[in-house]
Amino acid sequence: MATLTRGELARASGVGIEALRYYEGRGLVPKPARTAANYRRYPQDTVQRVHFIKGAQALGFSLEEVAELLRLRARPTKNCAPVLRRAEAKLESVEEKLQALMAVRAALLALVDECSGAGPMKNCTILEAMDRASRGATDRGTERWEGLR
């Protein structure tokens, strides 16, 4: 058979069967042909397309952004500079998240180092640091940390 059912495509591309319907709704996978009984029949190359989606996601692109990349990819003779631009922008946002996470790591490391774990709760330097943290080394940490998503 040259075509795949939804379940076959799910198995072949390693995603959940429901995710495929979701991708179709989001326009990430083109609406496939249907059989007389209204079953989806996917062409083989849809496997590759789903791989692309997972690959771009693994690089930190949201499905919205993946859709944009797919639109760019759809015009193969155009220059690929827009793709490069998006990759650079994503790299930059990843760098920012790294900075934020490293600040958190540094703060946690300092606290863990400083606390013996032997004293009573009321003298705990870790708890004290949390009390102070609204204005501290990891300031606006919440904002930055939230930004990690």
Added chain:
Amino acid sequence: MATLTRGELARASGVGIEALRYYEGRGLVPKPARTAANYRRYPQDTVQRVHFIKGAQALGFSLEEVAELLRLRARPTKNCAPVLRRAEAKLESVEEKLQALMAVRAALLALVDECSGAGPMKNCTILEAMDRASRGATDRGTERWEGLR
């Protein structure tokens, strides 16, 4: 006045007024006394408690985990080892997220370096890498990246 209204507490502690009701529902802030007109009256030290919540959040603790820390803190004569354990565990999970993010950064960096942006879309090495990414250097990247939250 020795007590604060909800709006005053929100301003004093730098959170949204609705967040306070949310925290109360989650048990992070104790239910305050009420006036005859059913208005909340917070004792001054609630400001400190909200600071603690924001501080712990900034270090990467979820509200669920913050609640646990608050329960630990509530018994001031007990040993603070459990707090240290939780900080160490959080540090470890932050390290893992860092590893994942650094792998993503490395992959993006390699792609951005390799692509001139001058060629046509159909030869784009970035797009090709995404096609291959279900089994690549950033493998199971989705899982790891999702894990960043």
Added chain:
DNA sequence: CTTGACCCTGTAGTTAGATACAGGGTCTAG
């Protein structure tokens, strides 16, 4: 011809951490 695996649609639920709104009551300055 029945059983079980698969497929269809539409809708609702999940996670986390809030934020927003509707429809009321209260309080205070002028």
Added chain:
DNA sequence: CTAGACCCTGTATCTAACTACAGGGTCAAG
């Protein structure tokens, strides 16, 4: 006494990327 600022509750909405479910139809083996 009234305008506007504040407070109350309960419920809905948001983001992202799915996942689950109900209630039905289809198909292939035995």
